[in-house]
Amino acid sequence: MNKTGWIIYNGSLSGDKFIDFAEMLYKAAVDRNHTAKIIKNNELSTMLTKDSLTIEAETDVELPDYVIFTDKDLYLARQLELLGVPVFNSAKTIEISDDKITTYQYLAKEKLPIPKTIVAPKVFVRNNNISNYINLNQIVETLGMPIIVKEAFGSFGEQVYLIETMEELREKVDQLYGKAFMFQEFISSSYGTDLRLQVVGDEVVAAMKRTSNDDFRANITAGATMEAYTPTEEEISLAVRAAKAIGADFSGVDLLFGPDNKPIICEINSNAHIRNLLDATGINAADFMISYAERVINGGLIRE
Known part of the structure; x- marks a missing residue:
């Protein structure tokens, strides 16, 4: 039986690599005789009411047999799963x-095996005295120097920092204050x-x-x-x-x-x-x- 599949990517991101990934998956699906379609996440609406949850689009859509999800739009991925569509990878995994x-x-x-890691505490109110926020000396004593500071959210290595001195460490922590981030041992x-x-x-x-x-x-x-x-x-x-x-x-x-x-x-x-x-x-x-x-x-x- 012919299978239908959606390849969903983020329509708001610039750059050819995002559509290229979707097109590679599309071609692989067509080569297996699937009826495939590339769809931007912003071409679909996650609709919720008292009586139902649906996926809406400018034209009527029939849900596919599966979805390959190359985006991070968790709400859309989860909505599809709640509607019974197998999503690869799952919303939880994403x-x-x-x-x-x-x-x-x-x-x-x-x-x-992972690098030894210390998670920065969650904060809600700015306190300019970093020493009251976290004991950086203790972290360096535990993980050593140089040390890696890594944001929880980021792509292509852009939110990962190699810190060489305590002064740099204090400056970076001050910059990231309020964000989710961690300290890691540097695997030299x-x-x-x-x-x-x-x-x-x-x-x-x-x-x-x-x-x-x-x-x-x-x-x-x-x-x-x-x-x-x-x-x-x-x-x-x-x-x-x-x-x-x-x-x-x-x-x-x-x-x-x-x-x-x-x-x-x-x-x-x-x-x-x-x-x-x-x-x-x-x-x-x-x-x-x-x-x-x-x-x-x-x-x-x-x-x-």
């Missing part, structure tokens, strides 16, 4: 992945280098190594280079376990090289873009993602 603090909490619960053995493993279901379908010569972060958008990488069994197992810890059907799991080359989880991206991975490896993860969704909705695969 919510966990979008909040890096929550992600680390789920990973720590499963006893998976992975300076400017990390791994991206693309997980789909129970397998790693592609992997690449990213390297920067002039930045502690290895994000391609920040100028890092990439190359195909063959992960070890330990790295594969860890990436799959990390994805499962947040309930992800598919995700880009970033690993750091810890001491003695032991892998450490850096981040999990529930809507990781896959163009760079294709360019580096020749493997199109979209094909695996659509195949996975098809198996789930056909009843041949149980989502955990």
Whole structure:
């Protein structure tokens, strides 16, 4: 039976990479004889009344068999789920992945290797005396210096900071006061280098190594280079376990090289873009993602 699928992306974001991701998924769906449609999240309205909850659009819409959700519009994703539509990834997974603090909490619960992390306290009222807010000396004593300060919400490495001195640390904490952020130990053995493993279901379908010569972060958008990488069994197992810890059907799991080359989880991206991975490896993860969704909705695969 022909399947119908929506690929939803954020219509308010500029840049070709967002529509490119959607188009890669669209082509993979069409190649499997699905009737697919690319839809901007702002083309749909989440309608709630006393008697019903619906999805509204300018023209009448018939809900699809599945949705691949490349956006972070949790309310729309959850509305679709409440209407009985399988959404990949789920609203809960997107919510966990979008909040890096929550992600680390789920990973720590499963006893998976992560950088040692201290979460900054939640504040509501500005107090200009930072010493009354948090004991930075104790944090540095625990995590060392240099130290990583990372905002809970952010993309492409832009909200991650390497702090070298106490003065810098006080300035950064002052700048972030009122936001959700954390302090992390700096994994110096992975300076400017990390791994991206693309997980789909129970397998790693592609992997690449990213390297920067002039930045502690290895994000391609920040100028890092990439190359195909063959992960070890330990790295594969860890990436799959990390994805499962947040309930992800598919995700880009970033690993750091810890001491003695032991892998450490850096981040999990529930809507990781896959163009760079294709360019580096020749493997199109979209094909695996659509195949996975098809198996789930056909009843041949149980989502955990």
